[in-house]
Amino acid sequence: DAKTTQPNSMESNEEEPVHLPCNHSTISGTDYIHWYRQLPSQGPEYVIHGLTSNVNNRMASLAIAEDRKSSTLILHRATLRDAAVYYCILRNFNKFYFGSGTKLNVKP
């Protein structure tokens, strides 16, 4: 199974940018990179996904390394509501391989 490696936890100040890294050195050419986040007592929530090029949406940006062996989720201005566990996931044929995720703490 394809695997991702993320830091266990990160901390950020409110209204500052946050860069959440992810390593996926065993990624295959057909794997998409997805990011989900999970708030306490809730199911994971879609954040963003991409294949090769950088992606932007209203929630975040996804920067993908040229060799695709790593990626970074960028939250442009962290808010207290962004405190969650962020999962970097490789998708292969509609099956997700979750890692352990990064717990993001946001300080006021």
Add this chain to the structure above:
Amino acid sequence: DAGVTQSPTHLIKTRGQQVTLRCSPKSGHDTVSWYQQALGQGPQFIFQYYEEEERQRGNFPDRFSGHQFPNYSSELNVNALLLGDSALYLCASSLKTTFYGYTFGSGTRLTVV
């Protein structure tokens, strides 16, 4: 527009018993996947149903089985419960032909005592 609905939200069972968890997918979705999330860990893929058949399966024993109905809703059955089956069980729905990602339900918290 309702998202993914799971029932029950919480459940307590005794070792050796059997349990059935239910999931209604998001309107317009035709594929249902089930995940097990142990405390403090990421979700682990159990299996996926499409067109009422199991299409993919993760590394889970045969005690875990499922079903998908013609209205796309799904059930997860676990037989001969073990203490280690205690977890949050998540249902995720998607559209087979246009996959942008999953919509997850809030899960069923199963406790085996």
